[in-house]
Amino acid sequence: MILVGELSLWIALLMGLWAVTLSFAGGWLRREDLIVSGERGLFAATGFVVLASLGLWTALLTSDFSLRYVASFTSANLPIVYKFSAFWGGQAGSMLFWCLVLAVYGALATWTNRSKNRALMPWVTGTNALVLLFFVAATAIAANPFERLEWVPPDGRGLNPQLQNPAMAIHPPLLYFGYVATAIPFAFAVGALVTRRLDAEWLGAVRKWSLISWVFLTVGILLGMWWAYVELGWGGYWMWDPVENASLLPWLTGTAFLHSIMIQEKRGMLRKWNVTLVVATFLLSIFGTFITRSGIIASVHSFAQSDIGAWFATFLVLVFAASVWLVSIRLKDLESKAELEAMISREAAFLYNNLVLVGIAFSVLWGTLFPILSEWIRGTKITVGESFFNTVNVPLGLLLLALTGIGPLIAWRRASVANIQRQFAGPAFVGVVAAAALWTLGARELYPLMAWGLGAFVAGTIVQEFYKGVGARMRMHGEHVALALVRLVSRNRRRYGGYIVHAGIVMLFSAFAGMAFKAEHDVTLTDGQVFTTKDPYGREWTFTSEGISAFKALNRDVVAIALRPESEGRSFPVLTSEKRQHFDSRGNPTFQPSTEVGILSLGRQDVYLVLAGTIGDRAEVRINFTPLVMWVWNGGILMALGGLIVMWPQSERKRQGGYVTELAPQHAEAAGV
Amino acid sequence: MVDRREFLVGLGGLTAALLARELGGQQQGNFAPMDQNAYRPVLRPAKPNATPQLTVDARDALEKELKCQCTCVLDVYTCRTTDFTCGVSPAMHRDVLRLVDGGYTAEEIKAAFVETYGEVALTAPVKQGFNWAGYFVPSIVMATGGVVLTMMLRRWTQQAAATAVPAGSGAAPSAVAASDVEMARLQRALRDDGDDD
Numbered sequence: 001m002i003l004v005g006e007l008s009l010w011i012a013l014l015m016g017l018w019a020v021t022l023s024f025a026g027g028w029l030r031r032e033d034l035i036v037s038g039e040r041g042l043f044a045a046t047g048f049v050v051l052a053s054l055g056l057w058t059a060l061l062t063s064d065f066s067l068r069y070v071a072s073f074t075s076a077n078l079p080i081v082y083k084f085s086a087f088w089g090g091q092a093g094s095m096l097f098w099c100l101v102l103a104v105y106g107a108l109a110t111w112t113n114r115s116k117n118r119a120l121m122p123w124v125t126g127t128n129a130l131v132l133l134f135f136v137a138a139t140a141i142a143a144n145p146f147e148r149l150e151w152v153p154p155d156g157r158g159l160n161p162q163l164q165n166p167a168m169a170i171h172p173p174l175l176y177f178g179y180v181a182t183a184i185p186f187a188f189a190v191g192a193l194v195t196r197r198l199d200a201e202w203l204g205a206v207r208k209w210s211l212i213s214w215v216f217l218t219v220g221i222l223l224g225m226w227w228a229y230v231e232l233g234w235g236g237y238w239m240w241d242p243v244e245n246a247s248l249l250p251w252l253t254g255t256a257f258l259h260s261i262m263i264q265e266k267r268g269m270l271r272k273w274n275v276t277l278v279v280a281t282f283l284l285s286i287f288g289t290f291i292t293r294s295g296i297i298a299s300v301h302s303f304a305q306s307d308i309g310a311w312f313a314t315f316l317v318l319v320f321a322a323s324v325w326l327v328s329i330r331l332k333d334l335e336s337k338a339e340l341e342a343m344i345s346r347e348a349a350f351l352y353n354n355l356v357l358v359g360i361a362f363s364v365l366w367g368t369l370f371p372i373l374s375e376w377i378r379g380t381k382i383t384v385g386e387s388f389f390n391t392v393n394v395p396l397g398l399l400l401l402a403l404t405g406i407g408p409l410i411a412w413r414r415a416s417v418a419n420i421q422r423q424f425a426g427p428a429f430v431g432v433v434a435a436a437a438l439w440t441l442g443a444r445e446l447y448p449l450m451a452w453g454l455g456a457f458v459a460g461t462i463v464q465e466f467y468k469g470v471g472a473r474m475r476m477h478g479e480h481v482a483l484a485l486v487r488l489v490s491r492n493r494r495r496y497g498g499y500i501v502h503a504g505i506v507m508l509f510s511a512f513a514g515m516a517f518k519a520e521h522d523v524t525l526t527d528g529q530v531f532t533t534k535d536p537y538g539r540e541w542t543f544t545s546e547g548i549s550a551f552k553a554l555n556r557d558v559v560a561i562a563l564r565p566e567s568e569g570r571s572f573p574v575l576t577s578e579k580r581q582h583f584d585s586r587g588n589p590t591f592q593p594s595t596e597v598g599i600l601s602l603g604r605q606d607v608y609l610v611l612a613g614t615i616g617d618r619a620e621v622r623i624n625f626t627p628l629v630m631w632v633w634n635g636g637i638l639m640a641l642g643g644l645i646v647m648w649p650q651s652e653r654k655r656q657g658g659y660v661t662e663l664a665p666q667h668a669e670a671a672g673v
Numbered sequence: 674m675v676d677r678r679e680f681l682v683g684l685g686g687l688t689a690a691l692l693a694r695e696l697g698g699q700q701q702g703n704f705a706p707m708d709q710n711a712y713r714p715v716l717r718p719a720k721p722n723a724t725p726q727l728t729v730d731a732r733d734a735l736e737k738e739l740k741c742q743c744t745c746v747l748d749v750y751t752c753r754t755t756d757f758t759c760g761v762s763p764a765m766h767r768d769v770l771r772l773v774d775g776g777y778t779a780e781e782i783k784a785a786f787v788e789t790y791g792e793v794a795l796t797a798p799v800k801q802g803f804n805w806a807g808y809f810v811p812s813i814v815m816a817t818g819g820v821v822l823t824m825m826l827r828r829w830t831q832q833a834a835a836t837a838v839p840a841g842s843g844a845a846p847s848a849v850a851a852s853d854v855e856m857a858r859l860q861r862a863l864r865d866d867g868d869d870d
Contacts, residue, residue, distance in 0.1 A: 234747060234755035241746045339836065340829035348826050355818050363811035370798070370807045378803055383740045385748070385796035392811050522754060595755075612754065622754050 002064060005055010006146035008048040012099070013136045015045035019129035027122030027194070035122045039110050042129050046103035049136065053100045056093060056145050060086050066152045069093055069145040075158035076585040077555045082159050085169035088176070089159055091293060091308065092145035097173065098289075099135045101180040105209075106132055109184045113205065120191035120202060127187035138311045161556070161582045161594040167227035171220055175247055178217030179285040182250055184209040185257075186282035189275050193326045196333050198271055200264065206278065207261055208647070210254055213281075215643035217251045222636035233595045233610050235624045236515070237632060240389040245368045246288030252361035253281040256354045259407075263347050264336075266412065271334040272327070273354070279323045284361070286316050291368070342414035349407040356400045363392045398450050401509050404502050405458035408465070408495075426464055431457030448513035455506045455513075462499045462506075469496070493645050500642030507635030514605075514628030521623045522612075525563075535605060535625040541567045543623060546574060548614050556582045561611045561619040565600060572600055577611035577621065601630050711742035712761045715768040715789045723776030735779045736769055739786055740796045748796050 023038030025031070056069070060083045065071040073086040073093070088094040106128035113121050139145070162168070185206040192202040224247065225237035238244060257277040264270050290312035327334070340347055367384045374382045409423040435453030443449050466485070469492070473484035489496040517536040525531060527547040534540055546562035560578045564571070575598035582590050598609035606629040612620035727735065736750035743761040745752055749769070753762035765786075772782045786794040798804035 232755070234751050239746055339833035340826055341833050343826055343830055351822055351826065352819075355815070355822050359811070359815040359818060362814055366811050367807070374798070374803065374807075381791055381793040382798045382804070383746075383793050383796055384798060384807065385740065385746060387738075387797045388807065391797075391808070396815070520754075610755070 001058040002055050002067070002146070005052045005058070008051035008055065009096070009136065009140050009144070009146065012045045012048035012052060012103070013133070013140055015041050015048055016129050016133035016136055019045055020126050020133055023122045023126030023129060027126060035125075038122060038129070039114075039125050042103075042110055042125055042132075043107050045129065045132060045136070046107040049096075049099050049103040049132075053087075053096060056096060057084065057087060059146075060084065063156070065154070065156050066148050067145070068147045068149050071149060071153055071156040073156070073159055075156045075555075075590070078156075078159055079164070079554065081166075081169060082164050085163075086159055088172045089163055090145075092139065092143040092147070094172065094176070095135065095139040095143045095308070096145050097176060098180060099132065099139055101173075101176050102128070102132050102135055102183060105180055105184055106187075109187070109205070109209070117188075117191075117201065117205060119195050119197060120188060123191035123194045124184075124187045127190045128183065131183050131187070134311075134315050138308060142308045142311055155585050158555075158582065158584055158590045161580060161591055162231050164582075165227055165231050167223050167230070171223035171227055174216050174223060175220030178213050178215075178220050179247075179250065179288065181209055181213035181216060182254065182282045182285045185213075185278045189278040190326065193275065193330045196330065198275075198330070198333050200268070203261060203265060203274075207258070210257055210261070210278075210281075211643065211647040214251070214254050214258060215640060215647060217247065217254065218636070218643060219640050221247050221251060222633070222639075225636075226633060229629070230597060230599065233597045235518070235520070235608050235610070235622075235626060237629075240367070240386050242368050243288075243292050245364050246284075246291045248364055249284040249288060249361050250281045252357050252364070253277055253284060256357040256361075257281060259350045259357075260354050263350055267347060269336050269339075269347070271336045272331070275327060275334065277354075277358075279327070283316065283320055283323070284365075286312065286319065290316055344410065344415045344420070346407060346410045346412045346415075349403060349410050353400070353403045353407050356396055356403060360393055360396045360400070363396065364389070367392065394447050397509065397512075398447070398454060401451065401454045401458060401505070404505055405454070405461040408498065408502070409461050423461070423464075427457045427460030430460035431455075445516050448516045451509050451513035455510045458502060458506045462503050465499055466496070489645060493648055493650050497642045497645030497648075500645060501639050502642075504635040504638030504640075504642060507631045507638060511628040511631035511635065514631070515626065517627050519625045523621050523623060525561075525619050525621060526617050531623070533623070535567075535607075536627055537604065539567055541565060541607070541625075543575075545619065548617060548619055553580075555584075556580045559611070559614055561609075561614070561621060563598070563609060563621070563623075565607060572607075575600055575607065575609045577609045579611055579613065603630055604628065606630065711744070712764045713742075713789050715765075715772070715785050717772055717775060717777065717785055719775035720777070723774065725773050726776060726778045727773050731779065732769065732773055735782060736766065738783065738796055739765065739769070739794055741765065742790060742794070 019038050019041030021038075022034050022041055026034030026036075026038050058064075059067050059070050060074055061080065063070065063074060063076050063083070069090060069092050070086075073089045074083050078086070082089075086093065088097045106125070109128060110121065110125050113124070117124070188202045188206045188209075192198050221244075224244070228239070229235075229237040254277075257274060260270050260274055260277060264274050290309060293308050293312060342348075367389050370384050371382050374380055405427060406424075409427075411419050431453045434456030435449055438449060438452055443452070466488070469488045470481060470484045473479050473488055474481060477484070477487075479487065489500075519533075519536050521531070521533055523531045523543075525543075525545040527545055529545050531543045532540065533543075542565070544564045544566070546564055548559065548561050550557070550559045552558070558578050558580050560576050562574050562576045564574050566572065577598040578596040579593050580596060581593045584590050595610060600607040600609075605625050605627045608624040608626060610622040610624075612622060614620070733750050736753075737748045739749040741747050741749050741752035741759065741762040742765070743752065743759045745759070747755065747762075749762045749765045752759055753766045768786075769782060772785060777785070783795065787799075792799060798807050800808065
């Protein structure tokens with residue numbers, strides 16, 4: 001199977017070449033036989049990439065240490081789930097994983113469009129196959145996971161202990177699902193540009209794939225945050241690491257696109273801008289991959305410096321140049337009738353939302369690349385860390401939060417004073433009251449106060465929309481509140497799914513603001529000793545040491561500390577934190593010791609315990625109180641749920657909004673549509 | 674005489690050494706190895722009659738402005754109290770302690786670290802010279818974008834006003850050019866809560 005896998009990778013390369021050549025030739029010559037052959041070539045390439053992947057999984061699961069990759073990232077005693085996930089644990093394997101996802105996506109896009117978008121499809125298939133061809137070639141030539149060692153070691157090096165975490169087993173593939181999905185809208189954009197079919201035809205397919213990408217990126221990024229929080233032990237979930245930033249960039253431009261596409265769908269405007277966002281999102285995905293794999297920027301997450309960086313740099317430049325050229329020769333075709341009835345309208349709000357999202361993306365990109373610029377221009381290495389990114393992005397984030405509430409409530413085309421008063425009076429009141437209440441309770445820091453005040457405002461807009469919608473259904477159809485809610489959401493998935501995403505955003509921003517009140521304590525405790533302190537809410541806590549224990553687990557030696565937390569007469573489950581030294585199947589230590597933190601998650605805050613080390617019966621520990629961490633994860637779940645609702649297919653019969661708003665916007669507005 | 678256990682342990686060690694050499698070029702997952710040799714001593718003689726100028730909180734705040742040099746992106750305070758396997762941040766912390774005990778202020782300590790490591794010792798660029806570009810370019814781009822967008826929107830609204838049907842020139846602007854069938858669909862749609870974003 002391993003040999004089959006290795007051969008399959010090379011055959012996939014040939015099939016990819018076939019698919020590219022035949023698809024483009026078929027599109028150019030308008031010959032259906034060539035187009036069909038190109039599509040079959042892509043399906044065949046997909047099949048061979050799947051075979052290659054099965055070959056690598058076989059090698060990993062059977063511990064075939066004759067492969068350098070298997071010996072580098074697994075050991076005989078590694079739990080089977082991590083042998084499986086080691087597929088994407090290293091450079092070469094994760095490259096093959098990219099190929100796998102890309103091939104399956106490409107095949108799906110071709111298959112689902114077998115009877116529609118036919119004029120576009122040769123170019124879509126050809127572009128997908130071209131991207132796949134690049135990845136398969138880079139994998140086969142520069143980072144081949146089937147490379148063999150000159151001798152077969154009896155055991156492998158094992159997987160980095162910090163990657164032996166359930167979140168890390170699923171976070172990278174989800175991110176890859178998101179990154180790779182940006183290739184499909186890009187392919188459709190290329191198809192639309194080449195064929196000059198730049199009306200709404202291509203947007204339908206593009207929107208679905210953009211949503212798929214957005215949902216996977218959202219979940220992938222949040223799982224990465226969760227992994228950093230529970231595994232790295234520094235008590236936070238986002239450190240503005242270049243690789244983290246790289247995942248955020250396509251998410252930001254993708255989010256901008258999902259908003260601006262609505263304007264093109266409803267008004268036929270922003271054709272150039274939407275094509276630009278699709279191309280930028282794909283380029284940023286490739287850029288993120290380049291950063292992660294080239295070693296050009298120091299990051300705890302990056303792969304070591306390797307030749308593959310040159311491959312990606314070349315690909316990035318070529319795709320950028322080709323995209324700029326293609327857009328520039330189609331500028332006339334991309335012209336659209338740009339008319340706007342009023343500055344105060346949903347179109348304008350969405351455009352400002354786009355400006356802020358793209359502005360944040362630019363500032364993140366700028367901050368990530370600024371150390372390189374500094375080194376090129378001044379010859380001086382600098383660090384751009386958390387304080388820089390927070391200085392630049394927090395005000396923009398607050399502006400975005402405000403627009404999250406404003407945009408969806410302003411009427412399309414023209415908002416009247418009455419509309420604004422009716423829609424915003426209640427939520428604005430809620431926001432002001434919330435901020436005043438928090439001020440009274442002692443919250444004095446400006447940014448957190450603004451975040452919570454604006455969060456309450458946005459939450460008010462969302463609740464108001466659901467209240468109005470459910471109330472209308474109850475009155476008009478005589479439905480029970482629960483049924484009315486379900487039908488309201490199921491018949492207006494885009495609108496109410498979007499609101500649910502916005503509710504998740506509010507929770508995230510509230511949690512980010514909570515980080516400003518994080519409290520940290522470094523403590524030394526002996527068996528039975530008690531540490532007393534106050535949390536950020538002013539409540540008293542005691543932590544009683546239950547002592548240090550040492551034991552052996554599956555593939556590691558463990559030293560653990562246990563603390564019994566109590567607060568105002570209430571006992572909580574014992575918190576434990578561990579120092580782990582992993583070893584291989586012969587008992588030899590592998591990697592540096594790692595730390596497992598203890599977390600007590602409560603709705604209002606997390607209590608976070610880290611064992612620094614032990615000297616005799618004394619344990620050095622760190623205890624953090626971090627407000628609202630739980631809101632990050634719950635907010636993430638809401639965002640994913642909202643995204644899925646938006647994404648869920650809806651029959652044409654039930655989709656009536658465009659008709660309503662096109663025919664009688666004033667009626668639609670009156671009905672609160 | 675070597676017993677079986679000693680032999681196996683020795684064999685294991687030899688294998689591990691050979692494997693480490695063989696796989697030396699292969700990186701470890703998506704984790705860059707910490708550079709434990711990055712530490713360089715930051716030594717200054719204590720000031721005469723030195724007394725610490727910083728409280729513990731002020732010292733911790735200062736360490737949050739100094740970057741650990743072990744390839745991680747953490748500051749010295751967070752790194753030394755987090756990973757605990759990094760040898761660089763504890764060594765940098767000891768230098769900070771010595772300088773604090775030597776009577777140096779936070780600014781003097783930061784300057785000493787910059788002198789030894791360069792500007793990369795700080796977690797954010799010093800606000801001077803070219804580094805201002807780092808701080809201001811995003812704001813300038815945003816402001817320019819805002820102005821351009823506002824001008825575009827104004828132009829679009831003016832165009833819309835210019836092409837609007839003048840009052841009294843015919844049908845009312847709000848009139849709907851729809852057939853009876855379409856109007857019936859519209860009524861149905863309004864009743865059923867149309868899908869809108």
